[in-house]
């Protein structure tokens with residue numbers, strides 16, 4: 001199903017300009033206060049039964065078995081991460097998989113509206129229905145833990161590559177929709193991994209390179225609580241079973257080693273009773289991370305944990321009670337979602353190679369059709385409608401332009417979202433997806449459409465029904481316009497992806513295309529599929545005054 005990421009609404013969140021804002025960067029050095037020991041999960045409230053089930057099992061496990069729960073292993077699977085089973089106690093293992101907008105790297109699943117589109121809907125009920133539908137697909141595929149929703153980045157940086165994965169840069173709206181998402185997904189028995197904790201606002205230098213450490217988000221306490229922690233609070237309140245710690249540092253201490261954020265903010269202040277998993281490869285220390293409240297490492301525990309964690313418990317540098325707490329938190333979450341009863345075999349519908357024979361596991365469901373369509377509709381934002389250009393009034397001829405109006409030629413399962421599956425290499429291509437309708441942003445938040453209806457296909461279908469005509473050119477930057485056109489529609493996009501920040505908020509090719517069409521057409525309508533803020537001032541300046549424009 002097609003999901004549009006169409007929103008020009010996003011406005012920038014400024015960090016709360018409170019009186020106690022600290023402007024000197026050096027004031028943050030070494031300022032992540034130590035918070036130890038790591039609070040043990042107590043199993044209060046509706047976690048009580050799950051905790052006692054988990055504690056019973058943990059008391060039967062060897063030290064090595066407990067350690068095996070805390071780190072991923074390398075197996076042949078399309079799951080993003082795998083925790084091995086412990087058959088002796090009927091623990092079937094875990095498949096953790098991407099991502100917050102639908103299952104990735106597999107077949108027979110839907111491309112759910114991206115976080116940005118959910119935010120544009122301002123619709124709690126629809127967000128909940130989307131979450132239930134999406135959770136059902138992950139469950140059918142044997143995914144125990146859905147790696148989402150994204151509530152960080154929140155959107156401090158307009159060009160950040162992953163803003164589109166989250167709901168909104170308004171912490172209240174973001175938190176409200178995160179609540180519905182966690183509640184909806186977990187109602188299907190799938191655990192949410194609310195991410196990325198915390199201050200994960202940019203892709204640039206998100207990871208250390210050589211001797212250069214990852215970027216540090218230096219955040220004072222008030223801004224932390226009023227802005228970045230706010231939506232995590234809603235997710236914890238909704239019962240999220242898992243939180244993913246982030247790549248960046250916070251006050252110069254790595255997200256997954258930070259005792260103030262994990263032991264302090266998350267496990268003490270918010271009373272989080274589930275477990276914390278690293279972002280993939282965000283583990284940079286062994287003993288220190290265990291003491292700082294980390295519970296699970298992905299995709300592999302082998303560098304710092306695994307055997308080294310066993311050694312660290314043996315030699316007393318990590319208390320056995322901390323290891324028990326990790327294992328208890330992980331198993332309690334599994335029991336709380338009732339994954340011990342009738343959950344599909346982990347990784348069942350996630351074959352590592354779709355090009356070889358595999359079991360067909362169909363996760364799509366006709367009952368999701370309306371929710372998917374409504375999500376696409378409410379994800380659209382009508383920015384401007386001059387001279388009532390919209391809705392179209394029985395046009396006899398529509399001229400259609402722009403690379404994002406057509407279907408792309410091929411789609412590779414697991415593709416990064418840049419519709420032909422390859423990674424952009426030139427600066428223009430870092431800004432737009434040039435080979436067809438952009439269906440999502442790129443990276444681990446990209447997803448897998450069961451089918452795509454491009455604007456060209458949808459308009460063709462309508463033209464057939466209405467007996468009207470289309471004219472099109474998807475390639476030229478300065479196309480000829482049939483002067484009988486009742487409307488000219490230009491469809492462009494603005495691409496963004498995990499892995500790099502956008503290099504600008506508009507691109508010259510698309511802006512010129514719009515100006516060129518508008519100069520030849522009385523009625524030009526501009527549509528963007530945009531994974532983030534998209535400036536349109538350049539085209540407005542160039543436009544002739546006789547054009548009416550809806551964007």
Ligand SMILES: *[C@@H]1O[C@H](CO)[C@@H](O)[C@H](O)[C@H]1NC(C)=O
Nearest residue numbers: 031032033219220221251260
């Ligand atoms: C970061 O440092 C500031 C300034 O010292 C402090 O207010 C805040 O609590 C610190 N936060 C974390 C997570 O270390």
Ligand SMILES: *[C@@H]1O[C@H](CO)[C@@H](O)[C@H](O)[C@H]1NC(C)=O
Nearest residue numbers: 056057060087088089090091
């Ligand atoms: C594992 O499952 C079997 C079959 O349902 C049951 O008999 C056994 O008691 C279970 N073992 C544990 C440790 O729960």
Ligand SMILES: *[C@@H]1O[C@H](CO)[C@@H](O)[C@H](O)[C@H]1NC(C)=O
Nearest residue numbers: 301302303304305306307308
């Ligand atoms: C322990 O950690 C070191 C590096 O920190 C790594 O080379 C080694 O393989 C680890 N050993 C085990 C048993 O995990």
Ligand SMILES: *[C@@H]1O[C@H](CO)[C@@H](O)[C@H](O)[C@H]1NC(C)=O
Nearest residue numbers: 286287308309311312315317
């Ligand atoms: C205990 O083991 C861990 C993991 O191998 C190691 O990093 C740490 O230095 C050891 N501590 C002592 C006191 O031997």
Ligand SMILES: *[C@@H]1O[C@H](CO)[C@@H](O)[C@H](O)[C@H]1NC(C)=O
Nearest residue numbers: 409410420422429433434435
């Ligand atoms: C996608 O578009 C770019 C730029 O026009 C082009 O270089 C590339 O070959 C296209 N890929 C496919 C699969 O058409």
